Amino acid sequence: MWGRVASYRRTRISLKPIAALVVCWELVAYVGLINVSFYPPPSVIGQTAVETLVDGEMLGHLRASLTRVLVSLVVGGGAGVGLGLLMGWSKRLRTVLFPYVAVLYPVPKVVVLPIMFSVFGLTELSRILTMCLAVFLLVAMNTVDAVNEIDEVYFEVAVDNGAGTVGLFREVIVPGALPQIFSGLSLGFGVSFILIVVVEFIAADSGLGYVIWSSWRLFTIPKMYVALFLINLIGIVFIYGIEEIGNYLTPWQQHT
Amino acid sequence: MGEQDRRARSAADRARAGSSVCIRVSDLGHCFETGSGSVQALEGMDLEVYDREFFCLVGPSGCGKSTFLRIVSGLLDHDDGGVEIEKETPADRPMTSMVFQEHGIFPWKSVIDNVAFGLKMRGVSKERRYEIAREYIGKVDLSEFESAYPHELSGGMKQRVGIARAFANDPEIYLMDEPFGSLDAQTKEFLQDELLSLWRDSKKTVVYVTHDIREAIRLGDRVGVMGARPGSIKQIVDVDLDRPRTRERLPTERIDELYETVWRSISGEVEQSMGERH
Amino acid sequence: MTTRLNRLRQAVSVLVVLATWHLLTAVTGVISTAALPAPAGISRRTVELLGESSFRAHISATAWRTLLASLIAVPAGVGVGFAMGLNERVKAVVAPVLYALYPMPSIALLPLLLLVIDSKSWTIIFLGAVGGFFVLVWNAMTAVEEINSVYFDVARDNGVESRYALFRELLLPGALSGLFTGIRLCLSTALLIIISVEFITADQGLGYFVWRAWGLYELSDMYGAVIVIGALGVVITYGIGQLQRRLLPWQTDTDDREFTSRR
Numbered sequence: 001m002w003g004r005v006a007s008y009r010r011t012r013i014s015l016k017p018i019a020a021l022v023v024c025w026e027l028v029a030y031v032g033l034i035n036v037s038f039y040p041p042p043s044v045i046g047q048t049a050v051e052t053l054v055d056g057e058m059l060g061h062l063r064a065s066l067t068r069v070l071v072s073l074v075v076g077g078g079a080g081v082g083l084g085l086l087m088g089w090s091k092r093l094r095t096v097l098f099p100y101v102a103v104l105y106p107v108p109k110v111v112v113l114p115i116m117f118s119v120f121g122l123t124e125l126s127r128i129l130t131m132c133l134a135v136f137l138l139v140a141m142n143t144v145d146a147v148n149e150i151d152e153v154y155f156e157v158a159v160d161n162g163a164g165t166v167g168l169f170r171e172v173i174v175p176g177a178l179p180q181i182f183s184g185l186s187l188g189f190g191v192s193f194i195l196i197v198v199v200e201f202i203a204a205d206s207g208l209g210y211v212i213w214s215s216w217r218l219f220t221i222p223k224m225y226v227a228l229f230l231i232n233l234i235g236i237v238f239i240y241g242i243e244e245i246g247n248y249l250t251p252w253q254q255h256t
Numbered sequence: 257m258g259e260q261d262r263r264a265r266s267a268a269d270r271a272r273a274g275s276s277v278c279i280r281v282s283d284l285g286h287c288f289e290t291g292s293g294s295v296q297a298l299e300g301m302d303l304e305v306y307d308r309e310f311f312c313l314v315g316p317s318g319c320g321k322s323t324f325l326r327i328v329s330g331l332l333d334h335d336d337g338g339v340e341i342e343k344e345t346p347a348d349r350p351m352t353s354m355v356f357q358e359h360g361i362f363p364w365k366s367v368i369d370n371v372a373f374g375l376k377m378r379g380v381s382k383e384r385r386y387e388i389a390r391e392y393i394g395k396v397d398l399s400e401f402e403s404a405y406p407h408e409l410s411g412g413m414k415q416r417v418g419i420a421r422a423f424a425n426d427p428e429i430y431l432m433d434e435p436f437g438s439l440d441a442q443t444k445e446f447l448q449d450e451l452l453s454l455w456r457d458s459k460k461t462v463v464y465v466t467h468d469i470r471e472a473i474r475l476g477d478r479v480g481v482m483g484a485r486p487g488s489i490k491q492i493v494d495v496d497l498d499r500p501r502t503r504e505r506l507p508t509e510r511i512d513e514l515y516e517t518v519w520r521s522i523s524g525e526v527e528q529s530m531g532e533r534h
Numbered sequence: 535m536t537t538r539l540n541r542l543r544q545a546v547s548v549l550v551v552l553a554t555w556h557l558l559t560a561v562t563g564v565i566s567t568a569a570l571p572a573p574a575g576i577s578r579r580t581v582e583l584l585g586e587s588s589f590r591a592h593i594s595a596t597a598w599r600t601l602l603a604s605l606i607a608v609p610a611g612v613g614v615g616f617a618m619g620l621n622e623r624v625k626a627v628v629a630p631v632l633y634a635l636y637p638m639p640s641i642a643l644l645p646l647l648l649l650v651i652d653s654k655s656w657t658i659i660f661l662g663a664v665g666g667f668f669v670l671v672w673n674a675m676t677a678v679e680e681i682n683s684v685y686f687d688v689a690r691d692n693g694v695e696s697r698y699a700l701f702r703e704l705l706l707p708g709a710l711s712g713l714f715t716g717i718r719l720c721l722s723t724a725l726l727i728i729i730s731v732e733f734i735t736a737d738q739g740l741g742y743f744v745w746r747a748w749g750l751y752e753l754s755d756m757y758g759a760v761i762v763i764g765a766l767g768v769v770i771t772y773g774i775g776q777l778q779r780r781l782l783p784w785q786t787d788t789d790d791r792e793f794t795s796r797r
Contacts, residue, residue: 038650103768106770107768109726111764114747119569154362162377162378164377194640195730197641201734228638232637252365
């Protein structure tokens with residue numbers, strides 16, 4: 001599904017509409033048509049950005065958010081793919097684990113947060129575990145689906161040509177599921193991203209979400225926009241990065 | 257002439273020719289469990305396939321021909337009776353190799369990796385297996401497309417890759433499950449010629465499943481007609497046409513006669529299977 | 535392995551887990567019930583809560599918000615997605631905008647919206663709808679695009695001429711299966727966002743209830759509400775799954791495959 005997304009990057013890269021928007025915004029603010037305490041003009045935002053980045057404050061928050069997202073994606077996503085592949089392969093495992101995964105998967109993982117806090121305390125571990133769990137469940141379910149989608153014939157072909165269990169995994173299951181695994185990782189990232197904002201709003205003292213929340217409280221609005229912009233940037237890098245990696249690893253797919 | 261006599265005559269011919277039995281099927285039965293109950297796919301199937309012959313199997317859809325093939329290849333276990341392959345398993349080659357219908361080649365591998373796949377699974381070194389693969393890719397005329405991916409190939413080309421792979425494995429027995437079923441008539445004929453010439457060079461046994469009677473007659477030494485489900489061998493028709501069976505040399509009258517014989521045998525079964533609820 | 539045996543195994547394993555949990559908390563106290571209440575306690579409290587009308591009011595607040603968010607997001611997502619899938623020009627104009635906006639988690643906009651919009655409830659609904667919309671729109675677009683152009687030719691050959699007829703006879707049924715997954719994701723995402731925002735800033739709703747219960751350290755209440763939220767999520771996901779099975783009976787179940795190496 002996400003294979004198609006990459007081609008529109010060519011249309012996306014046209015920054016002209018965005019540049020136009022920025023200029024308009026600046027003008028409208030200059031003329032006084034909008035309330036600049038709510039919608040500071042890009043020049044002010046830019047200035048705040050430079051200040052906070054230079055003094056390291058924003059960088060620290062950026063690093064905090066980035067770390068959380070990266071860890072949850074790598075650990076949660078990795079475990080999710082691993083378990084998903086195993087569950088897709090072994091009917092026995094699927095039967096045993098399926099009720100747990102199936103029940104946990106549709107639950108909005110944000111509710112796990114207070115549970116984690118009451119068990120592990122108000123620590124970074126609780127925050128990251130919550131995000132990992134969310135990514136893990138989504139990626140696992142998605143991967144099981146991906147393995148299921150593989151045409152049965154390919155298994156027959158592999159066995160007929162002498163593939164053992166390892167061979168089946170390496171030659172059929174992994175490549176067959178790979179495209180969908182990547183779209184699942186993209187979704188997983190999306191979920192962890194939503195979560196991280198929530199977590200940093202209510203239960204953290206670092207991170208871009210924290211910056212947004214505290215600048216709202218302290219009414220330092222330009223900082224809020226800087227953080228919003230950085231969040232958007234992280235999102236873009238990850239989502240389209242995952243997709244590019246996926247495309248690179250699946251050269252046999254027609255990436256229109 | 258009764259079935260027994262017919263078989264005896266063929267057996268006598270074979271004995272004269274010095275051919276031994278390669279695959280001996282006795283009272284083969286197999287039952288499937290599906291969501292909606294159990295299905296008896298095969299029952300009481302008896303068959304002898306001779307060494308180095310090109311044996312075609314025709315029958316109405318659903319009669320169990322594909323099931324039979326998978327049992328011979330070892331992909332499926334059977335419930336009753338037995339399938340004996342009266343040959344010694346060769347040391348570093350497989351006993352059987354199957355050519356599948358569509359989707360028999362991996363979309364995520366290039367042509368050469370597909371053809372070399374069986375060799376890779378048997379631990380042949382990269383250099384050696386690419387060498388062998390190239391040879392067979394050349395025999396099916398796909399050398400230009402060696403590094404192409406399947407989505408760049410036409411249906412006919414994909415089937416040639418599947419055939420090349422089976423031949424690269426160099427088994428004792430080739431099992432082919434309607435390999436040209438989804439192709440148009442011209443491509444089919446062309447590939448049939450290609451297949452016959454590959455087989456001629458290899459001198460091995462082939463069991464070829466198809467629903468196309470003319471194809472079966474064109475290719476086979478004998479044509480086995482399978483009955484409707486539960487499947488078993490209803491009749492065996494000798495195809496006494498000389499080889500090589502190139503287009504110019506085909507005696508169309510004799511072919512029509514044989515076609516009638518097979519068709520009469522099969523048509524009752526086709527009606528029966530069409531009336532069945534699947 | 536028959537399905538009955540499977541169900542039995544599953545039930546047994548779940549019971550084992552519950553029993554261990556009960557042992558560790560209520561019976562032996564290895565894990566203090568202050569940190570993790572016993573399953574018996576939680577289930578009792580959950581039933582009690584369901585009996586209280588104030589709790590039910592929270593349930594209905596969340597449920598209504600989710601429903602409204604979905605009623606906005608689904609038609610919008612499907613409409614825009616289909617439009618992009620069917621018409622290249624629409625896609626060229628709309629897609630870049632969506633690409634730029636999609637990576638932004640809508641919740642990040644919450645404080646901004648709170649400054650601007652008066653009603654908390656509508657802010658919550660709007661954010662849920664936005665989240666759901668973004669998840670669905672790509673799904674709808676690719677669902678349309680993935681229908682092989684060959685099918686269009688076949689349909690036209692068979693006399694389906696008008697665009698609308700094409701849409702009705704061919705597109706909708708073909709696109710439906712991928713679409714159902716998209717709709718399911720849309721609703722789950724909306725629920726997730728809504729609960730999250732209720733954590734942060736609401737005075738009604740299940741999310742608000744959970745967060746408050748945690749703050750007041752009433753853990754049984756918290757777990758009870760979590761279970762109800764979970765049930766809501768399960769109903770959405772599997773409810774839609776069932777709907778899909780009813781409406782799209784041609785999809786086959788691929789669960790019975792088991793492949794082992796034979797040679």
